[in-house]
Amino acid sequence: METSFAILLSMLLPGAAVLSNMLLRNSPDLRDGLTLGAAIATFMVVLNILANVGNTTTETFTFLTVMPGLELAFNVEPLGLMFALLASGLWIVTHLYGLGYMRGNNEDNHARFFACFSFAIFSVMGIAFAANMFTLFLFYEALTLSTYPLVAHKGNMAAIKGARTYLGILIGTSIGLQLVAIIWTYAVAGTLDFAKGGILQGLIAGPSVAILLALYAFGIGKAALMPFHRWLPAAMVAPTPVSALLHAVAVVKAGVFTMLKVGIYIFGIEFLAESGASTWLMWLAAFSILAASVIAMTKDNLKARLAYSTISQLSYITLGVALASSMGILGGGLHVVMHAMGKITLFMCAGSIYVATHRTEISQMTGLGRRMPITFIAFLIGALSIIGLPPLGGSWSKWLLMVGAVDSEHLFILGVLLVSSLLNVAYLLPLVAKGFFLSNDTDAELAQSAEASPLVWGPPAATAFGCVVLFFYAGHIQDFLMPIVAAN
Amino acid sequence: MASETVHHTAMTLSEHLPILEILVPFVAAPLIVFIGRRELACPIAFIASAASFVIAGMLLSQVIDGSVISYQLGGWAPPLGIEYRVDTANAFVLLLVSGISTLVLPYAKASVARELPESAQTLFYALFLLCFTGLLGVTITGDAFNVFVFLEISSLSTYVLIAQGAHRDKRALTASYNYLIMGTIGATFFVIGVGFLYMATGTLNMADLADRIENQYDSRTVRAAFAFIMVGMGLKVAIFPLHLWLPNAYTYAPSAITSFLAATATKVAIYVILRFLFSVFQPGFLAEVPTLDLILYPFAILAMFAASYTAILQRDLKRMLAYSSIGQVGYMLLGIALLSESGLMATMIHLFNHGITKAALFMGVGVYVLNGGGSFYHNLRGRGKTMPWTSAAMVVAGLSLIGVPGTAGFLSKWLLVEAALAQGMWPIALLIVASSLLAVIYVWKLIETLYLAQPAEGLQDQNVPLMMMIPLWVMALACIYFGFDTDITLSAARSAAEGLLAGSAGMR
Numbered sequence: 002m003e004t005s006f007a008i009l010l011s012m013l014l015p016g017a018a019v020l021s022n023m024l025l026r027n028s029p030d031l032r033d034g035l036t037l038g039a040a041i042a043t044f045m046v047v048l049n050i051l052a053n054v055g056n057t058t059t060e061t062f063t064f065l066t067v068m069p070g071l072e073l074a075f076n077v078e079p080l081g082l083m084f085a086l087l088a089s090g091l092w093i094v095t096h097l098y099g100l101g102y103m104r105g106n107n108e109d110n111h112a113r114f115f116a117c118f119s120f121a122i123f124s125v126m127g128i129a130f131a132a133n134m135f136t137l138f139l140f141y142e143a144l145t146l147s148t149y150p151l152v153a154h155k156g157n158m159a160a161i162k163g164a165r166t167y168l169g170i171l172i173g174t175s176i177g178l179q180l181v182a183i184i185w186t187y188a189v190a191g192t193l194d195f196a197k198g199g200i201l202q203g204l205i206a207g208p209s210v211a212i213l214l215a216l217y218a219f220g221i222g223k224a225a226l227m228p229f230h231r232w233l234p235a236a237m238v239a240p241t242p243v244s245a246l247l248h249a250v251a252v253v254k255a256g257v258f259t260m261l262k263v264g265i266y267i268f269g270i271e272f273l274a275e276s277g278a279s280t281w282l283m284w285l286a287a288f289s290i291l292a293a294s295v296i297a298m299t300k301d302n303l304k305a306r307l308a309y310s311t312i313s314q315l316s317y318i319t320l321g322v323a324l325a326s327s328m329g330i331l332g333g334g335l336h337v338v339m340h341a342m343g344k345i346t347l348f349m350c351a352g353s354i355y356v357a358t359h360r361t362e363i364s365q366m367t368g369l370g371r372r373m374p375i376t377f378i379a380f381l382i383g384a385l386s387i388i389g390l391p392p393l394g395g396s397w398s399k400w401l402l403m404v405g406a407v408d409s410e411h412l413f414i415l416g417v418l419l420v421s422s423l424l425n426v427a428y429l430l431p432l433v434a435k436g437f438f439l440s441n442d443t444d445a446e447l448a449q450s451a452e453a454s455p456l457v458w459g460p461p462a463a464t465a466f467g468c469v470v471l472f473f474y475a476g477h478i479q480d481f482l483m484p485i486v487a488a489n
Numbered sequence: 490m491a492s493e494t495v496h497h498t499a500m501t502l503s504e505h506l507p508i509l510e511i512l513v514p515f516v517a518a519p520l521i522v523f524i525g526r527r528e529l530a531c532p533i534a535f536i537a538s539a540a541s542f543v544i545a546g547m548l549l550s551q552v553i554d555g556s557v558i559s560y561q562l563g564g565w566a567p568p569l570g571i572e573y574r575v576d577t578a579n580a581f582v583l584l585l586v587s588g589i590s591t592l593v594l595p596y597a598k599a600s601v602a603r604e605l606p607e608s609a610q611t612l613f614y615a616l617f618l619l620c621f622t623g624l625l626g627v628t629i630t631g632d633a634f635n636v637f638v639f640l641e642i643s644s645l646s647t648y649v650l651i652a653q654g655a656h657r658d659k660r661a662l663t664a665s666y667n668y669l670i671m672g673t674i675g676a677t678f679f680v681i682g683v684g685f686l687y688m689a690t691g692t693l694n695m696a697d698l699a700d701r702i703e704n705q706y707d708s709r710t711v712r713a714a715f716a717f718i719m720v721g722m723g724l725k726v727a728i729f730p731l732h733l734w735l736p737n738a739y740t741y742a743p744s745a746i747t748s749f750l751a752a753t754a755t756k757v758a759i760y761v762i763l764r765f766l767f768s769v770f771q772p773g774f775l776a777e778v779p780t781l782d783l784i785l786y787p788f789a790i791l792a793m794f795a796a797s798y799t800a801i802l803q804r805d806l807k808r809m810l811a812y813s814s815i816g817q818v819g820y821m822l823l824g825i826a827l828l829s830e831s832g833l834m835a836t837m838i839h840l841f842n843h844g845i846t847k848a849a850l851f852m853g854v855g856v857y858v859l860n861g862g863g864s865f866y867h868n869l870r871g872r873g874k875t876m877p878w879t880s881a882a883m884v885v886a887g888l889s890l891i892g893v894p895g896t897a898g899f900l901s902k903w904l905l906v907e908a909a910l911a912q913g914m915w916p917i918a919l920l921i922v923a924s925s926l927l928a929v930i931y932v933w934k935l936i937e938t939l940y941l942a943q944p945a946e947g948l949q950d951q952n953v954p955l956m957m958m959i960p961l962w963v964m965a966l967a968c969i970y971f972g973f974d975t976d977i978t979l980s981a982a983r984s985a986a987e988g989l990l991a992g993s994a995g996m997r
Contacts, residue, residue, distance in 0.1 A: 068900070068979050099738050138894055139895050166931065172926070172929050174927060176892070176929070179921075180902075180906070181918060
């Protein structure tokens, strides 16, 4: 398959799923089956790209020129391909899970839900294969807009308010800061193409570099860098499949992916390292990591706790960019995958508990582990991966980040990463410990609860297994990503 | 032999395109009255408008390379005779005005049929064409006094057209009266300014004026003329503190008229300001008289924030859109104030993009009004479910109003911010994006109402006439189309900006 055609196909398939969901609103089985087909086909297409292209960077192909310098253009490079694989692969799992969840909970507006979901995947594919900052920004905004209806899905006051915060912060930062940064970049460099080694070197100097980086870092609100993180907890009003795929994988990863792209292909790692413009970002990311973890400990609502955990983990990746070293970038890139696999497991477990018992607070889940062993074991594995213990995937990305911190001689960051791991233990493991080792005899309702349908507990079990598998394949991913940091 | 004659006729016809642009609707208007058949009125108006649109397209294609067409009315040479002068700047505006009118007329057929009594409908179309003629005339003429004449033609017919809203809501009468007073003051100021110019130079032809005031920039008469013309036109544009007539006029006029006026009338007035600032007074004058820094910047920024903020507070969608228009004028003024090619390009592009965006939005409101009685937000609750197509078009146009990438509005914003950055105007660039966040709020208030609020009881779905739906969707799709294909808009805007910045030299 021609690469340009494959890229278009990987976007057309989710696009077609949007249409089929809208048109077939009255035949749920056909509609959901077609969406599943589209998800599998999308994954196959991305695999095909992987088989053909490997970890090389392909020629850019321009879809259309909006005006000279502003082109809708796509190409394949390792980081984007990895992101596309991740999102399309997990889409299959989440779609199955979503079917179980939406049907199990008797939620309304299934057609709209899955249409928006597919649109979000369409946008993610656009982001992953964008060859310049304009194209990326276009799909970045499309992703925000298409996930808004998903956050507001329940339509009650809490959902509307949460969705308002969600949209307000994401659109506010992207138009108010990121757009300015993009136009500034364009004004300085005359191009927005992603290029190895960056496009800004030698064109901008002094404090301007740090200011421009700040406009990007805060403007990419999806990376949830403090103080622009509040949209993520607000988005937790959405049904759990949305939180799982979009707010643990697609949307937030689109944010840090954009951060990585900006760091590698707009500024260039060497330029960042030489100018020292990213030092402040490193400290802020370190602060974000610790502060969000501390807040997570105070949350009793499971999804809220996971959301703050996500904020903390995303800052690992921002930190990887800010370290401005090869190892930092590799660690950040690897953490995109590892955290995605771990966090989607945790969210799907939270959803599984909700479908089975309609409980959302951690304090109500004491003793539940014995009733729902599969869910809780999956949760344990996911949690251990997030904490970064071998033999689980998460251990490698943390390892690389630590090496990166040592490389750039920021030993304090090493301490931050260690403390953060301890905090992760403190807020993730109590749920499992209480679930298995404490019993709750007074709660009659709990005694009767059991695992919900296999569609609900199967997917988290699968992704938990994935966390184990990733431990053994981390080296391959690292090798795969190597070209993005290799010298020209 | 025969073919030669045909060829010859074609030649003369193409030479007369500038006057035909005006003459076709101008003749069609009384024709409608003479024929007097209600069912023929709209088709005739539509054909006339479509003819003007085609002619405008031909004119634009002739001048887009930067050349100028000078047409002498009745063969009398300027500066004594009246001259029509077409360059890219006004050909572009002609295309916008005639294009919008051609799309609004089919929409008007369905909407006017329900909003106006049968007895008023025939005259409605005649007046519509007169208003249309006036706007085209203001745009095409190269004679300062002729601008005033056409301005009055369009204004007087506008007053009557707005008053037609009284068949639905009596407040249209006061709105129209209000506009009559303000509009007349504006036109009077304008003609006083033109009088002063005549006093100082003895000519009314714009190109001639430009030559003759070049050496008297410090003349008090010329400066007073400048002030009168700017304030007079400022009233027609509804520059922020001079905007009071606009919200009521837009709210109570018949829906079709609101869509038409919002997309064209203020845009034509902006064009006149551009023409006088750059072609008559010229950049040299602007450099000497510190008008831009003292007047345009503050009022533009005030409009961007105060009017947008007021838009957020509105409970009536039409009024919200009206205030948003006042705010958006701020962007266009800002582009002018930057006094650079990229700034003017941004103004020209935004003129066009905002025109189509607002036309789509007001058309959508018209559909809601016909199917449920009002444009207040509480009338619109849950319409996303009951009127999915209309609401989807509103969302598309609303996104363009915000300036989301992939829409026409995004390009305007992009060019404007780029122009501000090119001048090193950091704070201005930040203010532009900050004020567009206000647009996010007022557009999202609408989207929440349409999609997330529960529909009012007893609201049944009604069939929306296809004749309204097609123009609405053409406009909405245009908002997306011109966000991706900028060949026409961008090259026209660039050539227009170059012509304007060249001052009087650009008029030759």
